[in-house]
Amino acid sequence: MQFNTALGFTLAGISILMVYFNQCTKARICTALVGLIGFITLLEYLFSINLFLDELFMKHYITLKTSNPGRMAPNTALCFTLTALSIFYINTRSRINISSLIGSLIFGLGLTAFVGYYINTDLTYAWGYFTQMAIHTAFGFMFIGIGVSFLSWKATNRILGQSKTSSLLGYLIAIPITILLIDINSPLGIGVGTLYVILVLLGWFIDLQKITIYLALVATLLILIGYKNSPTGNQEWMAIINRSLSIISVWIVAILLYNIKKNSNLFRKNTEDYTKTLELKNKELEQFVYISSHDLQEPLKVISSFTSLLELEHQKKLDDEANFYIASIKQSCTKMSSLINGLLNYGRIGANHERTLVDCNQILNDVTESITPLIKEKNAELIVKKLPRLHANQNDLFLLFQNLITNAIKFQAPNTIPKIKIDSKEELSHWRISVEDNGIGIEKEHLNKIFLIFKRLHNVDEYEGIGVGLAQCSKIVEQHNGQIWATSTPQKGSVFHFTLKK
Amino acid sequence: MKKLNKILLIDDDDLINFIHKKIISVSGCANEIVYVRSAMDGIEHLKTTDTIPDLILLDLNMPAIDGWGFLEQRKKININPSPKIIILTTSVNPDDRIKASKIKEVDDYLNKPLNPETITEVINKHFEHL
Numbered sequence: 001m002q003f004n005t006a007l008g009f010t011l012a013g014i015s016i017l018m019v020y021f022n023q024c025t026k027a028r029i030c031t032a033l034v035g036l037i038g039f040i041t042l043l044e045y046l047f048s049i050n051l052f053l054d055e056l057f058m059k060h061y062i063t064l065k066t067s068n069p070g071r072m073a074p075n076t077a078l079c080f081t082l083t084a085l086s087i088f089y090i091n092t093r094s095r096i097n098i099s100s101l102i103g104s105l106i107f108g109l110g111l112t113a114f115v116g117y118y119i120n121t122d123l124t125y126a127w128g129y130f131t132q133m134a135i136h137t138a139f140g141f142m143f144i145g146i147g148v149s150f151l152s153w154k155a156t157n158r159i160l161g162q163s164k165t166s167s168l169l170g171y172l173i174a175i176p177i178t179i180l181l182i183d184i185n186s187p188l189g190i191g192v193g194t195l196y197v198i199l200v201l202l203g204w205f206i207d208l209q210k211i212t213i214y215l216a217l218v219a220t221l222l223i224l225i226g227y228k229n230s231p232t233g234n235q236e237w238m239a240i241i242n243r244s245l246s247i248i249s250v251w252i253v254a255i256l257l258y259n260i261k262k263n264s265n266l267f268r269k270n271t272e273d274y275t276k277t278l279e280l281k282n283k284e285l286e287q288f289v290y291i292s293s294h295d296l297q298e299p300l301k302v303i304s305s306f307t308s309l310l311e312l313e314h315q316k317k318l319d320d321e322a323n324f325y326i327a328s329i330k331q332s333c334t335k336m337s338s339l340i341n342g343l344l345n346y347g348r349i350g351a352n353h354e355r356t357l358v359d360c361n362q363i364l365n366d367v368t369e370s371i372t373p374l375i376k377e378k379n380a381e382l383i384v385k386k387l388p389r390l391h392a393n394q395n396d397l398f399l400l401f402q403n404l405i406t407n408a409i410k411f412q413a414p415n416t417i418p419k420i421k422i423d424s425k426e427e428l429s430h431w432r433i434s435v436e437d438n439g440i441g442i443e444k445e446h447l448n449k450i451f452l453i454f455k456r457l458h459n460v461d462e463y464e465g466i467g468v469g470l471a472q473c474s475k476i477v478e479q480h481n482g483q484i485w486a487t488s489t490p491q492k493g494s495v496f497h498f499t500l501k502k
Numbered sequence: 503m504k505k506l507n508k509i510l511l512i513d514d515d516d517l518i519n520f521i522h523k524k525i526i527s528v529s530g531c532a533n534e535i536v537y538v539r540s541a542m543d544g545i546e547h548l549k550t551t552d553t554i555p556d557l558i559l560l561d562l563n564m565p566a567i568d569g570w571g572f573l574e575q576r577k578k579i580n581i582n583p584s585p586k587i588i589i590l591t592t593s594v595n596p597d598d599r600i601k602a603s604k605i606k607e608v609d610d611y612l613n614k615p616l617n618p619e620t621i622t623e624v625i626n627k628h629f630e631h632l
Contacts, residue, residue, distance in 0.1 A: 328517045328520070331517065332517060443566075446566065455565075456565040456566075457565050457566045458565050458566065459514050459539055459540065459565060460514075461516075
């Protein structure tokens with residue numbers, strides 16, 4: 001290995017590390033230097049000139065088989081140029097993962113050179129009469145190739161629709177050639193055929209469903225070519241058995257992978273379809289709720305207006321029973337109107353996704369202000385501990401606290417003074433906030449039902465309401481990736497807990 | 503004309519109870535019409551009353567314990583003779599109808615609002631011995 005080669009490796013290693021730690025500028029400088037070393041050397045070879053790079057840093061000491069003292073091999077220079085290119089393209093978002101593709105080519109060049117030493121074929125590491133790539137250089141490039149490939153896979157992992165197929169090209173070419181070379185140079189094809197399993201395994205990363213089968217066909221062909229061209233000696237039957245076993249193992253892996261791939265593709269497709277249907281249904285439902293509740297208001301308004309007219313113009317002419325009927329119609333109209341409004345409001349929660357840094361203490365002040373009449377009427381006592389600041393939708397959070405506190409005041413036994421404690425606790429990734437009251441409590445079997453829309457536990461004349469408050473709370477908390485639940489002792493009081501992401 | 507001794511209405515809505523009571527009175531098919539406003543009150547009534555109703559008209563959607571819950575509770579008490587139970591609901595959800603058909607205590611399933619013809623028809627159908 002020449003000095004420049006070692007220098008190139010050091011710089012390439014540093015720049016890969018810098019990319020990994022997101023140090024863009026440092027990575028660019030190191031990469032540019034690697035590219036320069038490789039590219040200038042390539043120019044020297046191409047135009048048969050001496051640009052004095054070879055002995056720039058150090059006097060040469062390797063004289064054996066070098067084109068020029070201190071000059072690295074042309075394939076080494078090519079590999080360095082490619083390394084620089086692939087690191088430059090590492091974050092490029094295109095349909096083809098260029099960086100990974102080049103990485104695989106570097107690996108391929110390294111691998112073939114490395115194997116060349118193993119099987120004593122200088123064809124793969126020595127290009128013509130020029131300097132030869134050293135065995136440890138070849139080994140190093142295999143590492144760099146894989147490293148760059150993986151790094152770019154990692155960097156571009158989230159790009160949808162990007163095919164990994166192209167980025168495997170280098171491996172797909174280098175691996176079969178290498179194995180064939182090893183095969184031809186090994187006696188009897190001992191076990192070499194099974195190396196083709198690696199080739200088939202690569203098929204896993206390629207989108208084409210039948211790829212493993214195709215690769216197995218290629219492997220089979222190559223195993224047969226290997227049989228033709230390798231020394232069999234006089235134990236031909238052994239070679240035949242070896243190669244048959246290799247072919248069998250290649251096909252077992254190929255068929256197995258094919259089936260797994262088929263199933264996982266099917267599963268993925270089903271999941272995608274299911275998600276799509278679900279999203280569509282959800283949207284339909286939202287629209288249904290909104291439109292229907294909106295349109296329902298119209299006739300309801302007409303009914304209620306005519307009832308009022310009837311009352312206004314004919315009240316005196318009608319008897320008590322008729323007037324009771326009119327009052328009942330009006331009462332039901334009001335109830336229906338509030339039900340529809342409840343549904344509309346419930347549907348609207350989450351329509352506005354805007355999140356800001358919200359101070360819950362401030363929100364609580366606003367809520368207290370908005371329900372002052374209720375607090376005064378019931379003589380309620382609010383004890384508020386220090387609450388957190390977090391990213392949330394301000395209006396939603398207001399509604400959440402308002403609903404919970406109103407409920408805490410509302411669901412009280414007659415003649416008790418409501419005492420409500422609001423506290424918060426910091427957890428690992430969430431804030432847990434609790435609203436505790438001394439109210440009538442909830443039976444254990446109803447604790448899950450209370451968060452369903454229009455679900456009520458009491459008749460309207462006992463505790464008024466339409467049953468959307470807690471449903472709203474539940475939806476708001478869900479929209480903020482939290483959870484809501486209640487614990488309670490009947491006749492003693494309830495605690496409503498909810499978590500909000502920090 | 504068949505006439506029952508007593509009908510029990512179970513519904514949380516007072517206006518609905520009023521209307522149903524009125525309609526049954528108009529149809530003249532019961533001597534006594536009583537209503538309660540929750541499933542538990544219904545059970546309590548069955549346990550304590552001197553005259554067991556011949557027919558119960560049961561609403562499904564009620565606060566706390568709903569109509570289904572009433573049917574569960576009903577199984578736990580022993581009343582003789584057992585009153586017929588007809589579900590009378592606003593629910594147009596076919597699932598509810600199917601669910602009701604699988605419960606042997608439920609004799610029929612009607613949708614609100616009730617009218618004099620329906621109640622007469624139902625009584626003729628379920629009380630042949632009268």
